[in-house]
Amino acid sequence: MDLATMDYLAANHHCWLQRCSPLAKVLFAAGVLTFLLTTRSQAFLLGMLVFILGLALSNRLPWRVLLTLAIIPLFFASVFAISLRDWNVGVLVLGRAVVSALTVAMVFMTTVPVRLLGLISVPMPAVFGELMYFTYRSFFLLLESLKNTLRAVRLRRGRERISLSRVRAMAQVYGMTLVRAWDMAGRQYDLLRLRGLGQGLRINRDWRLRPWDLTLLAAIIAIGVGWYCA
Amino acid sequence: MSHLHISDGILPWWLWIGGMVCTGLLTLLALLKLRKQRRLLSQVAIMAALGLAAMNIPLGLLVHINLSALAGILLGPLNGFLATFIMLVFNALIGHGGLTVLGVNALLVGSEALVAGALFRGLGADKGLLPRVAVSVLIALVVSSLLVVAVTGAAGLGLEALAHQHEEHGGEGHETVFLKTLLPLYAPLLAIWVAVELGVSLLVTAYINKVRGDVFAGR
Structure with missing residues (x-):
């Protein structure tokens, strides 16, 4: 799992799925999930896997990232x-898990996160949206700090086998990052208050549909026909 | 971490819809409470972000920590649960745990925050920080693990029913052995996860208490 890589792709990758509206992509994923969870046909699942991989290929999404993503649900x-x-039934379970994970991840990889988070937070009170943005923003600051400190500790300790002192050092890194994060939380809150957090911060939700959405509509109809026939 | 990242299509519909309703209600309650204490918003978000960052750094084959129990201790049970839920939303978006089973996954992992947070406060400040953390985290991890076994048992019933339907349609017969096979597979992983999460939680607490004692003051 590498959220940072996926965020980079979501913001910088150019493909036709990027041109579809976030709403259409969310609806497409919901449709695919519905078909996946209600099918008992292995042929349909195999077809869906091929279709999703074809979608990834036509959007030039990196295979390494997709394969890494598939390992966790597969396991x-x-x-x-x-x-x-x-x-x-085992094949059914594996197929559903892998195809649904790849579909959702593909939507995430091809949608600007701010737009996606805006849509997800619709059914919840406004504070949920603020929390999501704040978490996402803080994640990248903390990940960098955590990775750098763990790397520094590894370099200083050299090639060492797993030992209690190594585990203690690692836990201290987490502790240090938590203390830093705790301090950072106050500063970040003050900073974001200045930018409107908690005072009616407007979340930009993109409800517009786009011409490219028709491809997703065609795709979901084709999947529906396949589901019915299988 | 004492949970499985359950994927879509494994749990029976009544279980994942029930999980979603329970998680939705708990999250709503936490959000309404948080709305009145906005300053805590940044701390909840930071804790969720730290858990997410910790999950991004594997400690070995498929073992990582999530600091959920610690989040419950630091933020309180409901806010700890909220931080865990936010963390799992991001995980689900990248295929790490299913989207439809987000509710059940949040209850499994969030139970660590709920139980640890409630126990830590219930034990009283006079017991000493580390023993309180140790007892709270251990019981929280055991509760979470038992919930995992219960959920996987329910999943097994649903899947076995599906397998029987298959048999009726001409599939081969088989024994109902789901939990008997799953538990020996899962138990060693569970033991490692509980030990790692408990150890790291204690060491992190000891470190924070040494360098910034005020973080735990009044909790």
Whole structure:
């Protein structure tokens, strides 16, 4: 999992999915999830996997990122699949897990995060949207700091086997980052208050549909036909 | 971390919809409370961001910490739960845990924050910081793990029912062995996760208490 890489792609990658509206992409993902969760056909799941990979290929999304993303749901779903000892349902579980994870991740990778967070926070009170923005902003500041400090500790300690002192050093890095973060929270809050946080900060929600959305509409209709036939 | 990142399509519909309703209500309650204490907003967000950053740095094969129990101790049970929920929303967006099972995943991981936060406050300040943290985090992790077993058991029932339907349609017969097979697979991972999360939580607490004792003052 690498949120920073996906954020970079979401903001800088140019592809046709980027030209579709965030709303259409969210609706597309919801449609795909509905079809995935209600199917019992392995052929449909295989078709969906090929379709999603084709979507990634046509949008020139990096395979390395997609493969890394697929590993986590594959692993956790395989725990269930193996335990079931029924390969028919096991394949169903694996297929649903991997295809749904790739679909949602692809929407995230091709949508500017601010727009996506704006849509997600619609059903919740305004403070939820503020919390999401604040978390997202703080994440990148903390990740950099945490990674740098852990790297510095590793360089200083050299190639050392896992030991209690190493675990303690790592925990101290987390502690130090938490203390820094705690201090940072106050400063960030004051800074964002100046920019309107908590005083009616307007979240820019993009509801406009675009011509490229028609491709997603065509895709979801095709998927629906495939689901019906399977 | 004592949870599985359950993916979409594994849980029966009644379980993930029920999880979503419970998580929605808890989140709404936390948000309404937070609206009256806006200064805490930054701390909740920072804790969620730190948990997310910690999850981004693996400690070995599929083992990472999330600091949920610590979030419950530092922010209080409801705000800790909220921080965990925010963290899991971002995880779900990148395919790490399903979107439809976000509610159940939030209850499993968020229970660490709820239980640890409530216990830490309930134990009283006179017991000493580290013993309170140790007891709260350990019980929270055990509760969370038991919830995971319960949820996977329910998932197993749903999946076995699906398998039986398959059999009726001409599939091969099989024994109902879901939990019997899953528990031996899951138990060693669980033990490692609980030990790592407990150890790191204690060491982080000890460090923070040494350099910035005021963070825990009055909690």
